[in-house]
Amino acid sequence: MDDMIGERKADHIEVCLKEDVQSKKATTGFEDVHLLHRAIPEIEREKVDLSTTVFGYKFSAPLFVGAMTGGTAKATKINAAIAEAVEELSLGMGVGSQRIAIDNPKVEHSFSVVREKAPTAFILANIGGPQLVGKYGVKEAKKAVEMVKANALAVHLNALQEAVQPEGDTNYSGLLRKIGEVAQALDVPVIVKETGAGICAEDATMLAAEGVAAIDVAGVGGTSWAAVEYYRAKARQDGFSKRLGETFWDWGIPTAASLVEAVQSVDVPVIASGGIRTGIDVTKALALGASLASATYPFLEPATKGSEDVKKALQLMVGEVRNAMFLVGADSIQKLQKAPVVLTGKTAEWLEARGFKPEVYARRKA
Numbered sequence: 001m002d003d004m005i006g007e008r009k010a011d012h013i014e015v016c017l018k019e020d021v022q023s024k025k026a027t028t029g030f031e032d033v034h035l036l037h038r039a040i041p042e043i044e045r046e047k048v049d050l051s052t053t054v055f056g057y058k059f060s061a062p063l064f065v066g067a068m069t070g071g072t073a074k075a076t077k078i079n080a081a082i083a084e085a086v087e088e089l090s091l092g093m094g095v096g097s098q099r100i101a102i103d104n105p106k107v108e109h110s111f112s113v114v115r116e117k118a119p120t121a122f123i124l125a126n127i128g129g130p131q132l133v134g135k136y137g138v139k140e141a142k143k144a145v146e147m148v149k150a151n152a153l154a155v156h157l158n159a160l161q162e163a164v165q166p167e168g169d170t171n172y173s174g175l176l177r178k179i180g181e182v183a184q185a186l187d188v189p190v191i192v193k194e195t196g197a198g199i200c201a202e203d204a205t206m207l208a209a210e211g212v213a214a215i216d217v218a219g220v221g222g223t224s225w226a227a228v229e230y231y232r233a234k235a236r237q238d239g240f241s242k243r244l245g246e247t248f249w250d251w252g253i254p255t256a257a258s259l260v261e262a263v264q265s266v267d268v269p270v271i272a273s274g275g276i277r278t279g280i281d282v283t284k285a286l287a288l289g290a291s292l293a294s295a296t297y298p299f300l301e302p303a304t305k306g307s308e309d310v311k312k313a314l315q316l317m318v319g320e321v322r323n324a325m326f327l328v329g330a331d332s333i334q335k336l337q338k339a340p341v342v343l344t345g346k347t348a349e350w351l352e353a354r355g356f357k358p359e360v361y362a363r364r365k366a
């Protein structure tokens with residue numbers, strides 16, 4: 001079983017590195033989100049303060065590297081490279097699903113290496129929703145946190161991925177109550193994250209009522225797990241799963257729409273992810289009310305090369321955030337979260353169809 005999970009995890013990394021696993025027709029919707037350019041910003045670019053404190057941790061910029069991997073030798077290298085970079089930059093990172101190490105302590109080091117390399121950075125532990133429906137509970141959640149001395153725990157939701165793979169865990173019944181139990185029992189914040197299909201207002205509201213500390217929407221428009229499973233199915237000549245992967249390739253709620261749905265529905269911090277590719281995306285997400293943004297795929301290839309490459313990729317994105325904040329005249333994250341936003345196109349239509357009124361964005365919770 002452990003070998004099977006290890007193999008699957010290694011497959012995911014290889015497929016993401018070699019194939020085009022990004023959404024095709026679906027986009028994040030950030031192209032419909034317009035920040036108001038200020039010809040007279042009246043601030044100094046180098047004095048823009050990008051720091052923000054969330055979950056008691058002071059991030060040097062509102063960005064972290066999303067959950068990716070663990071469990072194999074290659075994963076150890078990837079996790080170590082990301083950890084070194086985020087430590088140096090005072091940012092954060094998520095580890096991949098820790099199921100493999102909870103079931104087999106021999107591979108724990110592929111996860112715990114992040115705390116060795118990043119003694120002070122923000123570290124997010126990770127377990128899967130489907131495992132909580134199954135045999136996992138508070139004990140395993142605590143073990144995941146302890147393994148990486150995490151600042152918070154992420155519970156991931158991946159119904160789409162499970163639904164397009166033959167070995168998928170497609171029982172999600174009773175998950176909400178289990179998430180609530182874990183959120184109540186842990187002494188670190190519990191964040192619920194999607195993995196590329198988004199979270200709607202209804203689900204965000206139910207999760208907040210269960211006491212989760214934050215919601216990471218991870219909408220469609222970036223890495224597609226249906227695409228990853230398409231390539232895995234193709235390699236083993238499984239025609240049915242290949243067809244499922246292809247049909248559901250672009251399934252989900254676009255990130256920008258999902259973000260507004262969540263921000264407008266709950267009082268807990270909302271994290272924007274899914275297709276965040278530039279500092280402009282990060283800046284738009286914060287202007288829409290996100291507390292932090294996160295990206296995963298952009299850091300995979302750099303992480304296979306080493307921490308310097310991850311650091312460069314992060315610094316580029318942070319530099320772009322600084323530029324964008326300067327151009328909208330926001331010299332702090334608080335001001336950015338109140339900056340005017342114009343929504344057009346399919347994102348505006350989506351939100352209107354779902355009953356969200358444009359004038360509400362002006363009153364968004366910052």
Ligand SMILES: Cc1cc2nc3c(=O)[nH]c(=O)nc-3n(C[C@H](O)[C@H](O)[C@H](O)COP(=O)(O)O)c2cc1C
Pocket residue numbers: 012013016066067068069095096097126154155156157193194195196218221222223273274275276294295296297298300
């Ligand atoms: C190679 C790879 C492995 C991933 N593994 C996990 C995982 O174990 N747990 C998890 O919560 N998310 C996992 N994700 C999902 C990401 O955290 C993120 O939600 C998703 O990729 C969308 O963000 P992106 O478009 O910036 O890649 C993984 C993503 C990639 C690219």
